[in-house]
Amino acid sequence: MNPMDLMKFAGKAGKFKEDHPKVIAFLKDIGMQMKEGDVLELKYIAQDGTEKVTNFRLTPADIEIIDLIRKG
Structure with a gap:
C-alpha cells in the first residue's frame, strides 16, 4: 500500500470508529x-x-489486524 493510500485508510478508519462505537x-x-x-x-x-x-x-494475521483496529 502506498503512503497516500495508507493515510487515507487511517483517516477513514478513524471516521469508522466514530460512526460505529459498538463495533469497536x-x-x-x-x-x-x-x-x-x-x-x-x-x-x-x-x-x-x-x-x-x-x-x-481466525489466523494470527487476522488477530493482528483486529488488534490494530481496536487499539488504534
Whole structure:
C-alpha cells in the first residue's frame, strides 16, 4: 500500500470508529479472548430483509489486524 493510500485508510478508519462505537467496543471485548482457530461470524441484513452470513477461522494475521483496529 502506498503512503497516500495508507493515510487515507487511517483517516477513514478513524471516521469508522466514530460512526460505529459498538463495533469497536465489541472488538475490545473479545480482543483479549481471541485466539488462532476461533471463528468470527459476520451477518449482513439489507433494508429489504435479505440476509447473508459468513464466517472465518481466525489466523494470527487476522488477530493482528483486529488488534490494530481496536487499539488504534
